[in-house]
Amino acid sequence: MLDLGTSFLASVERDPDALAIVDGEMRLSYRQWYDKVSALAAALGETGLQRGDHVLTVMQNRWENASLHWACQFLGLVVTPLNWRAKADEIDFGIEDAGAKAVFYEASTEEAVRLSRLAQDLPQLSAEALADIMTGRAADAVPVADARDWSLMLYTSGTTSKPKGVPRRHHAERAGAVAHVAQNLYRHGERTLGVMPLYHTMGVRSLIASSLIGGTFVCLPRFDAAKALDLIEKEKITNLYLVPTLYHDLLYHEAFSAERVASVRKLGYAGASMTDGLLKRLEQIFRPELFVNHYGSSEIYTFTIEQTAAAKPGSAGRAGINQTIRVVKLGSRDPNERAAVGEEGEIIALMKSDEAFEGYWNRPDADAKALHGGWYFTGDTGFFDGDGDLFVTGRADDMIITGGENVSPVEVESCLSLHEGVAEVAVVGLPDERWGKIVVAFIKRRDEVSAEDLDRHCRESGLANFRRPRRIVFVEEIPKSPVGKLLRRLLVAGEYTEERIPANR
Template structure:
């Protein structure tokens, strides 16, 4: 089974059921199924065939759903890309990914007009109109440009579908590339379908659920948890074009949303939102957190404020992405990423690959039908990451006696102070426990005597908070070598488009000041 065929089956049983909501307008499964087939038909008429690569650069819009499912229905490999990437970043992915066509929006066409020479192999630009005034014929790329809406309208409902095999590459997700050029994780039809269906079952997402898609759809967290998993079981996807507390609370109220998925930063913004009349999550039965470790203090405050359970999980692009979630039928352990989901095995190992004892820290490795087939055109990196079918995540973790896993930190973020291991999250949790601290990031910086020392960056909600006060808190709660050498106050911390705090940017800022 694959996502495209499953959508067809879901549509048969839910023809009039709302599949997605965008800008207040509801689209049912029968209409979505027709849009997907007709778009695939038009792609075929343009000369696309199974195995071709097509980039999807559209943000949170119906174009993403129709574009991805339509391309997959024809057997194409879809490469989602962050729309706010620079021209050089987009060009690298398009060229490295052997992209034949680009699905984008009218508001982004000026960018592609300027970078045409950087991506000479792109044959078509399929442009989704956000304004009725836009005309693809007025673009300097008009010979290659086609209207998304007109392709859907002109397509046929009669489509000779190619056979899709489990091992065929459905999507290539390019990782953030914090340590070099981005790597393209090849996810197969089996990878995506298995993870979507297993997540839907594990989190009990059914036809009566209305799931908020406020995370970026191009990111694997949203792609699986807030898009594919709901569509697999006939739920409704509530599309939020761009995250804001206003938008989330409004769509929750208007459509009685039942599930919200977000990263910790989003929960912090929702918690800090000043308009008390709008802060209503009473229809929400489940909140899902991922993308980064959620501070325990934030989790507990959010649950108390909104009277809703927050289930923290874990995943990575290379695993489609979910490997762990706090189970709904057992206790939720604050600070834990939960237990292994259905059909997925997680293990904590030492440097030799041997499983460690309970509560001992080691590297988290993953095995299951969700693990990627490899990195695109990078066999050496693939071999280094996948050993005996186990994916080595690069995350340091531990497992308790009940089988619950805890992410200690990224292996690359480990700070070595005088030979002692300091995991940034442990220090961050202490600082987060202060009532006036809303954001924290801890990094290690070179030190001539100790090798590295700890520096903390914080965002305070109260101007009266001092470094001395936070230092005292740290000294009371942490061993001496873990205490920050310095605590710096910022108005906000640097984040990527999913709201994940970027420690690398903080390191770069410090380096430039020295």
């Protein structure tokens, strides 16, 4: 397997004049980009950074950040990206946990870096400084890393505990990108909207996959539906790979029209389940050649792939080309104790995968919880149907046990999403003296709709009585993470704003 520096160099030699990256007025061919990456790699090499050192990045999706990623691959530096919204204490945690040797930031993150206690003892370079360096010239960069070196360390979201570092080697990163190209049927020269953040596995995969096919990575530093629509139309974007929330925001933006996104031929989503209602609407409007549900994680990029997502709503499909998947009985740690067809259990993935990590960074406690008998226990629940397709029902921690019955929030959300008056929905279990927990639906309305209307819709849809929400709350917004993941825990904690009813209602 090639290391990533050699992989990038192969792309330059294969397609030197192809458009590689776009960021505003900046437009670079592969040869031009290689010149700039070479200048940056030469400058970083003179700072004393050594092969294997971690460098912390706190930047949005700009060309300087993408260039830094590639320069680090040539030098064997381990890119350790944090959410650009990170606070000073989170930067301190990342520096200490990773043992970072330098920090890279931009204007939007400058204050957090300035307030970080540990960052003051390290070399710091801004995006503007990186851009200045890349105006210079240097000899063509030569890869010093090999495929077994660490390439990247992502951090899990850490919603209930400290974030966990997920170190990944060059060969695993490239294997994930090759699989991404194959499973999304990318053609030579695809144009990708580079908006999924480069601190997230989806963003990094888009960046690397784009290089493998002589494609164009069109930077959108942070998601804005209006700007995204402008770029899709102007740059003739051919594929989108987004979390469901971003599709929703695109689709329902006032400036959206099918004509503006006519260049898009392939849709892919990951990071969260997509409701049946959104699936249906995307299929109707885009009429894509391919509509892929990609189910995976930072730890092991691909679990399963469903290439006809709208044809079988809710299906996560079958194991990716580098993977084997099982569903084991809930609570079991034996990978051979498989759940029956149709029986809900925990989803596990084989650690032999070319795309897999090898364990968490300095977290033997997390390894002991997740790694058993050569398998990664995902913490996700799901089942195989009679066709052999996987259905993901949620996180084990999200399962609602009401009156002794198990209720998957995802199933209830998909049902409610099909009502045209529902813009967004999230379902959680809240404590109840009699039932233990009751099913509660939080709804962001699109049109006039009442709780009674939605209850009638659930009954007429055939949703089992014990799965019907016992309470419906209309809210201003559904809480989500920066990459669009639903944050059910905030709803459980009461951190939401009920809808303000206009006086004329």
